[in-house]
Amino acid sequence: MRRWSHVCLAAMSLALVTVIIGTQSRTVNGQSSSDRDSQRRARFTHAANLDPEANGNGRGNATEAPAAFDNLTNGFELQATFDEHRSAFEDVEGKADGLGPTYNAQSCRECHQNVVTGGASQVTVQRAGHLVNGHFFDSQGGSLIHSRATAPEIVEYVTADDPVRALRISPSTLGDGFIEAIANDTLLRIRDSQPAAMRGTAVVVPVLEANGAARIGRFGWKSQHASLVSFAADAYLNEMGITTPLLPFENTSSGRDVTAWDTAPDPNDDGDDVDAFANFMRSTKAPSRGPFTAQVDAGAQVFTQTGCATCHVASITTAPSGTKVNGGELVVPEALGNKVIHPYSDFLLHDVGTGDGIPIQPTDEYVPTANRMRTAPLWALRTRNRLMHDGLSLTREEAILRHGGQAAGVTAQYQKLSAADRAALLAFLDSL
């Protein structure tokens, strides 16, 4: 078992049964909600030093990352192991496996499948909280409001006490292993090359499996995670209600005790599933492109000239193989190292006027993340028909026209384009 979980277990055994008077604190499952909050925060507090993760090897011999929607491994794992791990990602969990008591869906695939397992989907999840003196506080039991439960009594509802609300749609996880293999320094160089008015924010987050080692976040709508093991453990608990050694405590139902419904022993999974999910995602190929036509090629130029590519970065090279990332927990292998990918993202946060008001964590450090969103990677865009973090933009053009804030100047440029250039730009987007 990892060291930090001992810390949490120790904290839990000391957990006070004292009832502290106040709206932020109640005693559930033997812990007061303020203990839970402080544990959650402690877990999401990163260690101080950021490793640049860059090593001296030249990058002259970088090659294109393999790209296809074909259920075949990118070489990170053998095909047979990949198939086994894909089936873990597809497994439908039930109560006996630890599903719930509160949850959003029964398998990773339920929300990540299009056109193959691991892709994006139309499923959205709800978040909610409230402001006290301008500071965001999670809804009782966390900002994620689960939409399902193993019993009607414990379904969570948003209440009038939590007027800050958001929907977030399920993104693709295909090619995520390449994103994980991008060195911290590479993301910082992209940030530093952006003009001041459009410069992104690199958020530093803890790598859960490396005792909270500091790394630049790149996964999720807020770049709230830096590693796929961390994201998988978080999703297993928060989307499916399955506890693991990395995140061993069940969620409550809006702060209410669910012990009576929590029949499977915790941790529900010994961590093997988390590794299987992470290794499946690490083995997926990058999304492939649609046909290149003269109009698509012209649109790619318009995309760059208009300024879209300042945030939606067209090409990034991953760290050379042998580089230690994730606080030393992952050594970039040949299959993922020194690969050129075309994610059309900088993985940084920007305020483009669409922020949902919900920070990565309700702590001082993450206040700036409340109204910033990660530049949505545009690879696999042609597989998506509901856009932006809330899925509420149904056309490419509506998504573009919602960009304000740091992208306002670029959006103004877009509106000045000739009809032919605009059509080319949209054709380019449809080819991604």
Ligand code: HEC
């Ligand atoms: C109920 C739907 C749902 C289920 C089930 C679900 N996810 Fe997700 N997933 C989401 C949503 C929504 C996001 C974006 C969350 C956010 O940023 O707030 C996401 C984001 C992700 C990301 C980040 C992808 C990226 O490139 O940014 C990863 C990785 C991921 N999920 C893995 C998993 C794994 C592994 C499982 C199974 C243990 C899983 N998810 C189960 C809905 C789901």
Ligand code: HEC
């Ligand atoms: C300042 C940075 C920035 C610039 C410039 C920018 N974008 Fe974005 N883009 C973002 C962010 C951040 C999001 C996610 C916003 C959200 O979901 O609320 C986004 C989302 C999108 C989406 C939705 C993708 C999805 O998966 O839902 C599309 C399409 C898009 N941008 C296209 C463009 C185009 C075309 C241009 C140029 C005309 C452009 N963007 C310029 C930052 C930028």
